[in-house]
Amino acid sequence: MRHIDISKLERNPKHVWEVSEYCRKSGVSRTEEKRLIRILGRYASAHELQMNLVRPNNRSRC
Template identity: 45%
Template sequence: MTQHLDQQTVVSQGLKKVWNVSEFAKRYRLDQREENRLLKLLGPFASEHELLMNATRTPNFR
């Protein structure tokens, strides 16, 4: 099924940014364990919002 998209609608709503989960993990300095968890949960690609809501980082105490 195809759907016609009006250009004005797309511009006003904006597009969702889709990330490669491995690139996201490198950028946000997530460890390998967390990267693997996100890959199992979301697959190889996910929206920025999904990744930010599901990612957890271990705190680095001094």
């Protein structure tokens, strides 16, 4: 466990997710979850997760 100096924290804290929990709730595949953990580590902000998530292209052109 690490000690954090409260005076150095931001006033508007970001919501930090556990990557595996975020993937489970969002329906992300297991292989994509492993890739995100390799890139970001075990914890990441929602913005980092969304920007690094690769979704399959399901749209087709008409």
